[in-house]
Amino acid sequence: MSKLQNLKMSELQNAMESLVAVFHNYSSKEGDKYKLNKSELKTLLQEELGDFMAVSNDPRRVECILEDLDENGDGEVDFQEFVVLVAALTVACNDFFEDFL
Amino acid sequence: MSKLQNLKMSELQNAMESLVAVFHNYSSKEGDKYKLNKSELKTLLQEELGDFMAVSNDPRRVECILEDLDENGDGEVDFQEFVVLVAALTVACNDFFEDFL
Numbered sequence: 001m002s003k004l005q006n007l008k009m010s011e012l013q014n015a016m017e018s019l020v021a022v023f024h025n026y027s028s029k030e031g032d033k034y035k036l037n038k039s040e041l042k043t044l045l046q047e048e049l050g051d052f053m054a055v056s057n058d059p060r061r062v063e064c065i066l067e068d069l070d071e072n073g074d075g076e077v078d079f080q081e082f083v084v085l086v087a088a089l090t091v092a093c094n095d096f097f098e099d100f101l
Numbered sequence: 102m103s104k105l106q107n108l109k110m111s112e113l114q115n116a117m118e119s120l121v122a123v124f125h126n127y128s129s130k131e132g133d134k135y136k137l138n139k140s141e142l143k144t145l146l147q148e149e150l151g152d153f154m155a156v157s158n159d160p161r162r163v164e165c166i167l168e169d170l171d172e173n174g175d176g177e178v179d180f181q182e183f184v185v186l187v188a189a190l191t192v193a194c195n196d197f198f199e200d201f202l
Binding site: 010011012013014015016017018019020021022023024034044047048049050051079080083084086087089090091093094097098 | 111112113114115116117118119120121122123124125135145148149150151152180181184185187188190191192194195198199
């Protein structure tokens with residue numbers, strides 16, 4: 001195997017890198033660059049998960065999601081809290097996928 | 102926005118789809134196609150996470166990881182149990198990433 005092939009990331013590693021990149025793409029917009037505030041969380045949910053979670057019409061919905069995710073109660077969502085949401089949604093997607101196999 | 106653009110998945114959705122696809126790529130090889138047995142888990146760890154977890158040299162290592170992940174004690178790893186591993190590794194990657202920002 002060539003050195004170039006050794007450097008190639010696996011599909012799973014690419015997916016993990018994407019989770020980190022997507023989070024920081026939104027968390028770095030304002031305030032603490034390692035955490036999503038309410039406005040950043042809303043933008044992420046709309047732009048990345050618009051098909052899963054309709055957050056546009058109900059202003060309380062983002063607040064409820066933030067409160068659910070915010071384990072340490074600091075009013076923002078850090079990466080560890082964000083991964084819990086992604087894990088739950090991915091398990092739901094997998095259940096849906098397995099039902100159709 | 103055109104219909105084609107509407108159908109385009111976000112980076113986060115692509116990552117979630119990859120997690121499901123990678124899991125089933127290995128879980129479907131033998132036995133219960135929705136679960137990873139020890140041999141399938143070992144292949145997944147070696148091929149997808151070789152840089153993170155060296156499992157080749159110690160035969161007990163895969164058994165320990167399987168026991169750690171196997172929440173329901175059925176001797177195999179289902180998707181929900183697999184996502185816990187991915188979440189933990191991704192949080193570790195994120196910590197590493199943030200340290201270098």
